[in-house]
Amino acid sequence: MLQVERLNVAYGALQVIWDVSLAVREGEIVALIGSNGAGKTTLLRTISGLIKPLFGTIRFLGEDITSLPPHDICRRGVIQVPEGRALFPRMRVIENLELGAYLPEARAQRHETLERVYRLFPRLKERWRQDAGTLSGGEQQMVAIGRALMARPKLLMLDEPSLGLAPVLVETMMDVLTQLNAEGMTILLVSQEVHQALAIAHRAYVIENGHIVRSGTSHELRDDDAIRSAYLGL
Numbered sequence: 001m002l003q004v005e006r007l008n009v010a011y012g013a014l015q016v017i018w019d020v021s022l023a024v025r026e027g028e029i030v031a032l033i034g035s036n037g038a039g040k041t042t043l044l045r046t047i048s049g050l051i052k053p054l055f056g057t058i059r060f061l062g063e064d065i066t067s068l069p070p071h072d073i074c075r076r077g078v079i080q081v082p083e084g085r086a087l088f089p090r091m092r093v094i095e096n097l098e099l100g101a102y103l104p105e106a107r108a109q110r111h112e113t114l115e116r117v118y119r120l121f122p123r124l125k126e127r128w129r130q131d132a133g134t135l136s137g138g139e140q141q142m143v144a145i146g147r148a149l150m151a152r153p154k155l156l157m158l159d160e161p162s163l164g165l166a167p168v169l170v171e172t173m174m175d176v177l178t179q180l181n182a183e184g185m186t187i188l189l190v191s192q193e194v195h196q197a198l199a200i201a202h203r204a205y206v207i208e209n210g211h212i213v214r215s216g217t218s219h220e221l222r223d224d225d226a227i228r229s230a231y232l233g234l
């Protein structure tokens with residue numbers, strides 16, 4: 001579904017992504033693992049079209065999307081849940097959700113999609129008229145994911161969805177992603193919660209200093225001594 005080939009990205013003179021190649025197949029959960037500053041956010045933002053790469057190609061459903069503007073990439077079904085959620089705190093939950101459905105196709109289906117979001121996150125149905133900024137961190141993350149779902153993604157990319165959440169909420173978040181995937185959603189997940197990410201992902205890539213240093217099935221990576229000591233504290 002997504003194929004990234006030899007991607008190189010720089011901020012001015014500072015190159016932060018080096019020859020990164022990765023693939024996400026339809027129906028998979030793929031995790032991207034790495035420590036702070038490894039380049040995970042930069043990679044997602046480049047796939048979303050928010051940053052233009054120096055070179056390399058990004059293909060989605062067989063088409064080259066490397067030089068397309070972000071709205072066009074969105075329209076094709078690549079939707080990112082940004083780190084930090086980026087909600088509109090003084091707008092209601094329902095208004096934040098509906099903002100996700102601004103493209104015509106998603107708009108036409110917004111009532112049905114909203115029901116799906118409410119089924120997944122019943123708490124949001126209870127709190128639909130509340131300002132998003134008054135919700136707990138976990139609830140705000142639900143709004144951010146719900147808003148992305150309102151855009152009817154084919155590929156859902158999440159940047160640290162469990163950052164700052166209590167352990168029990170991290171587990172809930174991972175359960176939600178598993179459920180979405182079971183319903184057919186393809187997911188690219190950036191996470192520093194390596195244990196949990198490997199528990200739900202089919203495959204994973206490890207990125208260090210802008211280079212992919214390991215990749216494999218979650219099983220293989222959990223058994224890899226270097227990964228166990230560097231990321232799993234074992």
Ligand code: ATP
Pocket residue numbers: 011014016034035036037038039040041042043
């Ligand atoms: P984190 O989990 O801390 O967000 P990350 O793996 O997502 O880390 P990035 O945010 O992609 O990493 O950052 C990769 C590198 O690029 C870092 O060295 C960072 O300092 C640098 N960087 C990120 N954004 C910018 C920017 N706007 N201008 C210059 N350098 C940047």
